[in-house]
Structure formats: structure tokens, C-alpha cells
Amino acid sequence: MNEVITAIRAVPLEHYVVLSLILFSIGMAGVLFRRNTIILLMCIELMFNSVNLLLTAFSAHHGDPGGQVFVFFIMLVAAAEVTVGLAILVMMKRNVDSIDINQINRLRG
């Protein structure tokens, strides 16, 4: 376990922050500009994981395992969220025969 932490510490903290920022931005851009719902879900996961990466990096650099524990929780919740998201996706496909996010505007008044 200690080797992992040493390995993480080998890279300077700024690099993690920049990488995480890049990943998050990619995810956000995907959410904003793509219409395919599967891609949307994947982008959300990407954003999650950029945050996870950041948490792990800070945790290792500060020598506080709390951050890594949080990461596990987040992954757990994300898994649950994905099941729900995919279920919605299936229903959407069945009902409107499309997974285009702009097709689910039936609630419009």
C-alpha cells in the first residue's frame, strides 16, 4: 500500500489538478453538447472520476486516508446512479424509440 502512495507522490500535485480539470471540462462539454443519452451518462461518469482522481491525489499528498475512503463511497453511489440512469434510458428507448436527450420534452406545458 505504501508503494502506491509513494508512486502517487512521485508526481507533483499541480499535474493532478490540471489533469482533473481537463477531464472535468471534457465531461462537462460532453454533457452540454452531446445529445446521445448514453454519451451523456458516460460524460457524467467522467466528471465524477475527475473529482475522484483529485480526491485521491490530495489524500496521498496530505497523508490523510479520509479522501480515499470518500472515493469508494462515490464509486458506490455512482454505480447505483448508473443503474437508474440506464433503466431510464431503456424506458426512454421503449417509449419514444430514441435515446436523443431532446426527445424527452413531453413534460413541456
Place this chain on the structure above:
Amino acid sequence: MTRDILAALVPALPLAGALVNAAFRRSLKGNTAGLLATLMVAGSFVCGVLLFMGQEVVGAMHDVNMHQQDAHEGPAHVVKLFDWISVGGMDIPFAFRIDALSLTMVLIVTGIGSLIHLYSIGYMHDDERVATFFAQLNLFTFAMLLLVMGANFVITFIGWEGVGLCSYLLIGFWYKNPAYNYAARKAFVMNRIGDLGFVLALAWIFSVLGTLDYGEVMARASSIDTATVTGITLLLFVGAVGKSAQLPLFTWLPDAMAGPTPVSALIHAATMVTAGIFLLTRSSALFMFAPFTQDVVLYTGLVTSLLTASIGVFQNDIKKVLAYSTVSQLGLMFVALGAGAYSVAMFHVTTHAFFKALLFLGAGSVIHALGGEQDIRKMGGLKGTVKVTYVTFLIGTLAIAGIPGLSGFFSKDAILAAAYQEHPAIWVVSLLISLLTCFYMFRLLFLVFFGTYRGKAHPHESPLVMTLPLMVLAVLSIGGGLLNVPHIFGGHEAMKHYLSTAADGIRNERPELSATTEWTLMIITVALILLVILFAWNRFGKKATIDPEADELPFFQRLMARKWLIDELYAKLFERPYAWLSTQLDRTGERAVMVPLMMGPGGAANKAGQLLRRLQSGNTGFYLFGMVVGLIALLAWTLYNA
């Protein structure tokens, strides 16, 4: 204690009947509803009789002691149910005053009321809203009982408003006819004018005496200065004018005939319209100290009576004749009140309740027999077909005309005597009114029952449930005079003595006329009445003379047939200016000021909503975009402030 329970039951029973009938009006069948309502009022009547018998003993005892103790209250028994309004110096309990005056009225209201309820079972048999009808009729009885039994002005006022409401509801009972609704509204509005006077009088009494309890007001009436007591009594009289249909507020009563005939009999002849006379008698202690008001009462009554009696001569609607006759008789009662003869007025209230209820129910029976026909020009010759109705109607006519021996003779003669004591000229006018009464009543009788039938319907006698009340009322109309037989006929004026225990005014009435004067007046009256009957027989009995249409009559008669153009006058004087004012206010106030004021902010909110609506596009991508922009803005704001 028993008396307290009985007194509480008297108004409680009709109220219960009204509530049950109103609550189950959809499921109750006609006869059940009617029977329930009738039994409730009859039960109330029984309670009243029990109270009366219990009180008689007290009254007799009081008579013995009356000369020793100068008790202002008389043998009144106040039944306090609960504290009602208790604020600061004001303390108004919900209490009933059981004395000779209130019991007399209770017996009239419930006694005649139960007969009319019984009659209504037959009359309203085919109506689809019969349970509603009986609920309203019971509610009326309840309100009327509150009015007469209240121990203070406020309870009386509740009843006063309650009977007004029920009158409105029942006049407009057949609400699908717009004319009937108009009549109901007219009655309500005119009553409100009177009610305003009543309320102001109450406020004034309270500000002067600090109490509204009858007993205390009566006891302290003499302590008020003349100007104040004149003002108070004038305002009370305004209330009485509205309720009892006197000039200038009488025009609602003839229109009130739009209601079902039992309603006309109960509310607009026997009970509610006499509330004004009751109120004046109740507060006679105040009126005694206001001679000016008494004069106003007398002349208002006299003019109203003469005017409406003359209108009655040319009416062709059977109920309208009776309605004008009622206003005219009420006017005579006010003449008696104005002359200070309170017991005489109450006596005429009683006998009038008997024979006018009888006449109205008889008219209802005729209308029923002819399938809704009310025009006397299309009647005639009904003597043979509706025998019971004919005989009872004849008795009622003889009673109201003042044929010696019948009830109307005694009470009308007493009024004429009181008028003579006031001034012989007033006696002459009152006599003229009685002769007119006699004339139009016999015209009605002859045109309806004599000659040959001029209509097309097939007359049939009414069922027993309707004729039975007629018979009972006929007996009362004959014998009602025995209640108050004057001394010259060897009587003791029993009713006057009984009532004198309740009202100061009656104890202070003038002594009777000398026997010679009274005999002379009576003989003149009776002779003239017989002459008038002969004249009416010549004109309408032997061969029915139908008066031509109003336009073809000579000027004076045309004025009478057109009701002295009073309705037209009011239309010009009040209705049109009011409508004009309303139109002007609609144009200036409503449309120029109120509408922009209200619609401005409303319209702005509407516009804003329409603009904001576009944000709710339903496009998920747009929402996500909004969310991200919002988050970035939030972050930026946090960073900026950090």
C-alpha cells in the same frame, strides 16, 4: 323551571323543524315534510297554551296587587337562556320575556301558523320543493317567535331581520319567474330602509339609557327628555313603517303576493306585518312621552289606510284586493296606536289575524280550485261548486266588514271609538275607510261567488286538509270578538285587562266613551255599512259589473285604479336617479379608476409570466446548460467574495 323549559321549547320546535326539513329536503316526501313542520308549530302552540295557563294565575294575582304596587314591569317572567353579548358596559343576555303581550302574539303566531301549515300540506302538494318550503315556513315561525318573545330590543331585532329574510325567501319561492324575484327584492330593500331606522333607534336608546332590556327601558322611559324620546320613537316608527307596510314604504306588500298563498296568509296578513304594531305596543312606555310621534303615527296610518282602501276598490286580482285591504287595516291599527289605544290595536291585530288569514286561505282555495286563476273577472258563480270555501269566505267578509256580532265588528268599533276620542274628523275618515273596506270586500265576494261562471277551468272543492283550517278560522272569526267585549255589551274588556299587565301604554289609555255616544256612533256605522252592502249588491251581486280597463275610467277613478301612481312616482324619484347614478359611477369610478387600478398590476403579472414561460422550453439540454451556467456563476461569486 317548567316554565323556562316551555318558553325555550316554543321557538326551539319550529327551529328544529326547519333544520330537519332543510337538511333532508331531498329525501323527505311532501306529506312527511309538511306533517313534521305542522307538528312542530302545533307543539309550539301547545307550549304557548301551557305557558298561558300557568301565567293566568299570576296575572290574576297581580290584578289584586296592582293598585298597591306601581310595578312598571307587570307580571313579566324573564327566561334567561345564556349570556350572549357581554362587552364593557353592554350586557345583553339571550332571554325571553313572557308576559301578556308576548304570549298573545305567541298564541296568534303558533295557533294561526299551525293552521296555515296544515293548509299548506294541501296547497303545496304538487310542488317539487315542498320540503324547502316547509323549512322556510318553519324558520319564519321561529324568527317571528324570537321577535315577539325577546326580552330586549336586540333579540327582537334578530327576529325582525329573520322574518324579513324568510319573507324575501318565500315571496321569491317560485324563483324561476323574474317578476317574483323582483317582488322579493323590492320587499327586502324596502324592509331594509325600515330596519335602518330600527337599528338607529336601538343605538340611541343604548347611548341614552345604557341598556336595551325592555323592563329597564320601560322603567326609566320617563327620565328621558322629550326631544330625545321623540327622536327615538320616530326611528322606531320608521322600522314599524317598513315592516308593517305603511306610507311611504307600503308598495312592497301588494307585490309580495307573488309568494304562495299560504305565505301571504301567514306572513303578509296575519303575523309578520303586525310586527310593527307589536313593536310600538311593546315600547308604548316610550311613545307615551312623545305626543308628536303619536300624531305622526296616527296620520301616517290614516293616510295609508285611506289611500290603499281606495286602491283596493279597483283591483282585479283576488290576492291584490286582499293585500291592499291588509295595508288598509294595518293603517287603522296605527290610527289606534296613534290615538293611544294600544289594547285596541292589539285586539284588531288578533281579530284581523283570524279573518284575514281566513280570507287569504279562502282565496288560495279558490285559486286552487280554478287551477291558478287569480283574476276575479274570470271567476263568478263559484257559490255552488266550492261550498265550504264560499261559506267560510262569506264569514270572513262579514267579519272584516264589521257586521255586528262578528269579531271584526268589535275591534273595528273600538278603533272608531278611539278615533272619535282623538277628533271627530278622524272618526269620519276612519268610518270612510271602513265603508270602503266593506265595499271592496263585498265586490270581491259577489264577483267571485255570485252570478255565472266566466272562466274556462273546472272548479272543484279543495281537500279536507285545506278546508279544515278554513272552518277553524271561520269559527275564530265569528267568536274572536268575545275576547274583548266592551262594557256596553255587558263584557269586561278581558283582553284589555290581560294586556294591561304587560304594557304601560294600555294602563294609561283614555276612559271609554259614554254609552250614549258609543251607541250613536255604532248605529251610524252599522247603518252605513248595510247601505254600502246594498249598493255593492246592486252593482256586483245582481248582475256582475266588470269595471272597464283603467284607461277608460274617469280621471279620479283612473288615479285609484292606477294605485295613485305611487309605484311610478318611486320609479321616477328613486329608481331612475339611482340607476343614473350607478351608470355614472360605472363610467367614472369603475371604468376610469378601479379597472386600471386593478387590471394594471394584474396585467403586468400576466405579461411577466408570459415572458418567463419561454424559459420552460422542455428542452433537457437547455436545462443542463442553465444548470452549468448557474453553477459557474455561483462558483465565480464565491471566489470573488473569498
